[in-house]
Amino acid sequence: MTALEPAYQNVVPPQAGHRAAGRSGSTPSRAAHAGSATAASGLTRREMLSRCGMGLGLLGAHCLAFEDAAAAVRAPMAPRAPHFRPRARHVIHVFLNGGPSHVDTFDPKPALQKYAGRTLPTGNLKTERKTGAAFPSPFRFRKCGQSGIEVSEIFPYFGECIDDVTVIRSMHANVPNHEPSLMLMNCGEQRLPRPSMGSWITYGLGTENQNLPGFVVMCPGGYPVAQTQNWRSAFLPGAYQGTYIDPRQTEIEKLLPYIRNHHTPADEQRRQLDLLRSLNRLHRDRRDFTSELESRIHAYELAYRMQFAATEAFDLSREPKSIHALYGDGVHARQLMIARRLVERGVRFVQVWHGAGQPWDSHDDLEQRHAALARQLDRPLAALIRDLKQRGLLQETLIIVGGEFGRTPTVELPTPGANQGKINGRDHNHYGFTVCLAGGGVKGGFVYGATDEFGFRAVENRVHVHDLHATILHLLGFDHERLTYRFAGRDFRLTDVGGRVIHDIIA
Numbered sequence: 054m055t056a057l058e059p060a061y062q063n064v065v066p067p068q069a070g071h072r073a074a075g076r077s078g079s080t081p082s083r084a085a086h087a088g089s090a091t092a093a094s095g096l097t098r099r100e101m102l103s104r105c106g107m108g109l110g111l112l113g114a115h116c117l118a119f120e121d122a123a124a125a126v127r128a129p130m131a132p133r134a135p136h137f138r139p140r141a142r143h144v145i146h147v148f149l150n151g152g153p154s155h156v157d158t159f160d161p162k163p164a165l166q167k168y169a170g171r172t173l174p175t176g177n178l179k180t181e182r183k184t185g186a187a188f189p190s191p192f193r194f195r196k197c198g199q200s201g202i203e204v205s206e207i208f209p210y211f212g213e214c215i216d217d218v219t220v221i222r223s224m225h226a227n228v229p230n231h232e233p234s235l236m237l238m239n240c241g242e243q244r245l246p247r248p249s250m251g252s253w254i255t256y257g258l259g260t261e262n263q264n265l266p267g268f269v270v271m272c273p274g275g276y277p278v279a280q281t282q283n284w285r286s287a288f289l290p291g292a293y294q295g296t297y298i299d300p301r302q303t304e305i306e307k308l309l310p311y312i313r314n315h316h317t318p319a320d321e322q323r324r325q326l327d328l329l330r331s332l333n334r335l336h337r338d339r340r341d342f343t344s345e346l347e348s349r350i351h352a353y354e355l356a357y358r359m360q361f362a363a364t365e366a367f368d369l370s371r372e373p374k375s376i377h378a379l380y381g382d383g384v385h386a387r388q389l390m391i392a393r394r395l396v397e398r399g400v401r402f403v404q405v406w407h408g409a410g411q412p413w414d415s416h417d418d419l420e421q422r423h424a425a426l427a428r429q430l431d432r433p434l435a436a437l438i439r440d441l442k443q444r445g446l447l448q449e450t451l452i453i454v455g456g457e458f459g460r461t462p463t464v465e466l467p468t469p470g471a472n473q474g475k476i477n478g479r480d481h482n483h484y485g486f487t488v489c490l491a492g493g494g495v496k497g498g499f500v501y502g503a504t505d506e507f508g509f510r511a512v513e514n515r516v517h518v519h520d521l522h523a524t525i526l527h528l529l530g531f532d533h534e535r536l537t538y539r540f541a542g543r544d545f546r547l548t549d550v551g552g553r554v555i556h557d558i559i560a
Contacts (some may be wrong), residue, residue, distance in 0.1 A: 081351040103523045129292040130267045132259045135289035135530025140494025141451040143396040146404045148346035150277045151413030154460035154479055156508040157423055158205045158224045165462055166504045177463050178509055180480045181229040187450055188464040191420040200498030201216045207427035210435035216498040219490045219558045223502025223511035224544040226458050226518050229481040232333035234457035237518050239283045241547045251402035252286040252293040253547045261399030266296035268402045270390045273301045288540040300388035305364055309511050366398050380436040389433040393440050396450050416465055419479035438491055451493025451528055459486025462508040495529045
């Protein structure tokens with residue numbers, strides 16, 4: 054499977070009811086039951102309907118099941134309007150996988166210094182591993198910008214942009230484990246296969262550039278924990294899943310494998326694809342909109358078009374020296390510059406991971422690890438905000454910065470085979486953590502919510518992950534309760550059965 058080839062497990066084609074963007078979905082479940090009921094007699098569903106009522110059954114079924122589906126299935130990424138006027142049109146999700154410590158980055162807790170080395174008077178909440186005494190941050194905080202929001206010294210460049218940022222200090226999730234928390238943050242469900250946020254957004258909105266993927270994922274050096282599950286399309290059609298790219302690669306043919314065909318001229322490729330498309334659609338029509346085949350057709354067509362568009366979009370040598378100087382050096386400068394170029398060219402959702410595995414997972418040596426990771430990201434992240442702003446793109450591009458959870462304000466105690474006897478790190482903390490938002494219609498220089506005086510639990514204006522997702526969809530013009538897809542007899546949505554829009558952070 055190449056980077057341009059979708060995964061096909063558990064995908065279901067759009068059917069009647071998939072209208073424009075944010076439409077309530079419907080799958081062929083009832084029709085499938087009818088087809089299975091006639092299988093023993095050798096009749097297909099279509100043949101059965103055509104023989105019932107002089108063919109009127111077939112006519113009615115065609116109108117209901119295929120009128121809207123034709124355009125959606127054959128052009129799954131065509132731009133579509135949301136439910137109401139959006140604030141944002143694009144999303145860049147900067148994922149700090151592993152769980153950054155909020156009390157060392159954007160949520161200062163001076164009370165930890167008072168209790169340094171002592172048991173917290175409130176006691177320790179149960180997390181993944183055993184924790185002990187209060188662990189004050191080794192980093193200083195300073196007030197930044199006109200808003201005076203306090204930001205850790207390890208993010209000096211980002212602190213200069215804080216007046217464009219909303220800092221949500223009251224996030225909370227469900228469990229203190231990486232895999233389920235990654236799935237919850239990315240897919241809205243911590244256990245079962247569900248479409249990712251990027252898949253839901255491209256399902257609802259399509260994309261503005263048909264020559265590039267609508268949903269691009271960059272992770273330097275490989276995959277994060279839970280791998281491709283983080284950007285899957287699950288039961289949505291395969292066209293909506295993320296396209297993975299390793300931004301460490303600088304040559305276009307390594308960055309996008311098989312992007313060029315050195316053996317067949319473009320006009321000959323076009324003739325071959327036209328023939329293949331005709332044969333595939335004939336095959337598909339006899340099988341009642343096979344979603345796997347539609348996804349494969351879409352992938353072939355996109356790969357052909359990308360030979361020309363992607364070469365230009367990913368070529369950073371086209372950027373002036375001033376922009377390279379703004380972002381600095383390193384893989385994060387490279388991938389955030391690519392992210393800006395992609396949204397500038399109409400890509401709908403770009404997810405940027407810090408690196409393979411879980412780099413922010415600082416169970417020990419937190420001071421050294423967090424400082425090193427922040428140095429890699431700080432300047433490019435601030436440059437992304439400034440770059441989008443100077444191009445007039447920040448207000449239509451929502452930037453999300455955060456991990457799957459935070460970390461404890463108490464020190465993690467040594468456990469066999471875990472932190473090698475060190476007492477200088479923090480355990481996972483899903484009770485309270487921070488996520489930052491910028492652009493896309495959110496307030497700048499604004500803090501929302503709070504954790505307790507030690508940073509263990511969100512206590513003021515608590516924001517669950519479902520609430521964050523509902524707010525992101527609202528900024529994109531969706532009522533999160535109406536952006537649904539019918540699968541296995543149920544109307545699924547990104548926010549499951551919860552979620553509320555946090556209107557207070559919207560400008």
